[in-house]
Amino acid sequence: MKDQRNLIYAGFALLLLLSPLFLNRYWVDVLNSVGLYAILGLSLNIIVGYAGMFHMGHAAFYAVGAYTTAILNTTYGVPVLWAMPLSGFLAGLFALIVARPIIHLRGDYLLIVTIGLVEIVRIALINDVFGITGGSNGIFGIDRPEIFGYRIRKPAQFFYLIWAFAAVTVYLFHRLENSRFGRALTYLREDEVAAEGSGINTAHYKLAAFVIGAIWAGMIGTVFAAKMTIVSPESFSFWESVVMFMIVILGGSGSIPGVILGAFLVIGLPELFRGFANARMLFFGAAMVFMMIFRTQGIIPPRPRKYPIDEATP
């Protein structure tokens, strides 16, 4: 059973790896978007899926990362990919500052506060806060990334950059999921009071989940800025956050393969419905309702954890 599943994942990965060879530029670009959103979804999954916090403002952290990269590159001439660590760091720091006072809010109250957060960030960007964000036009003319003197320009080249990043993300988050930290978050999600009673510092873990998710979103912001060569406030609207949120819940909250499949569905389906012209989003909305009704836990829900007995008893 487990082998079979791994075989499917491996086959899928291989197919994906080879896809730029037989897809045209347009579809490779769609796959690039899917990859970006898959990584964003995975980072949001730590907050929503593992820790169970209702967070619908992830685009705020994404924006901090993308703008940090854009400003470092256009004003200070820092090569794009070198800006990545600082972008992640600033997004994490921002998350730490804003999440500290709101982390204790219950479910839906946290939801609206995070929505408010992403709107405040967007409005601040439009109003050219600190005079460095370029107002509603945003910042353009960001350099293409360079790896070992090799300039990344074509969609197929970005494809490998983005999906390599996705592979690293999947590996790290898979490790995180099974770590002490991941188990603590799961406990926290299932029963906060019991978790606290068992000696888990809930505020600390929630905050840590928030910051890790934000750091990752900030780092993807760098890739986004490099891919688009332009960042503008409209790329980081409330709607972007909603899309990320839908990816996580639709695919299967707390499940890595689920979230990746969610990204394929939420980003890919409107492209497939292109034949319906103007009505494609109508079909997309209806499809979401029906997918949720038929798979209420998400399409690939996380599998229950199993611990073999001979491992537990020495």
Add this chain to the structure above:
Amino acid sequence: MEQFFQQLTNGLAVGGIYALIALGYTMVYGVLKLINFAHGDLFTIGSYLGLTLLTSMALTDKLGPFFGILLLAVMVMILVGIVGILLDQVAYRPLRESPRLSAVVSALGASIFFQNTIMLIYGASFHVYPQNILPRMVVNVFGLHIPMIRILVLLASVVMMLALYTFIQKTTIGTAIRAAAEDQGAAKLMGIDVNGVIMIVFFIGPALGGAAGLMVGLYYGQVNFTMGWIYGLKAFTAAILGGIGNIPGAMVGGILLGVIEALGAAYISIAWKDAIAFLVLILILIVRPTGLLGERVAEKI
């Protein structure tokens, strides 16, 4: 001072509209613990239906402006209420026992569906309400020149809110709604038809939202298919501000939000108008984590 009172009354009128929409969020939340993200689009449907009925039936010419608008409002409310019931039956009812966030995504899907339906039927451009329905009167209140429509909007929302409050507090059905919101299981044991209550809630909430949509059309004179998002978001903010699930809370939150926004736009900065509203919300929630009138929920041990 003149400007202050102009902004204050404007804020009250807009706040009344927010409060009406917020009631739909809070009532559904009270009974189902569901954030109905499609509620903003029901509001848009209300304003477009109002526009269609207004232009096609020429009610105001036959019945005079007052009764014409009144009949129009009743028709819009009933139609949007029916859409609300259908929405619940199709998109939410199968998800009653599933994780709460699944229903939220279903609601978001329904919202996309409604928005694009409206766009396909009416087109993506702004639609203008006929200008000559209500006489363009300006009323002199204590030396203030206030447009008639502003007073009417405020009056209509207050009347609807009072009617709802009385209905919830005094009638048997209202008591059943309160009981179902308090404890669904216990309400069932007391012989209350909870599914019936949910249906009523999904009629009243959207009906009020539809009325608010009509009022926005009359007040601002133009409507757009995406406006449900921003109004819905504001109204949801208002509902949380007052303490979600709490009916008087939604009214207070809505009016407060409208006033804060109008005064913030006038005296601080119009570009930061929306940010001010959210900032106030965040500050209030930091101090009072369950909103202004929300009850403190004891942690289960």
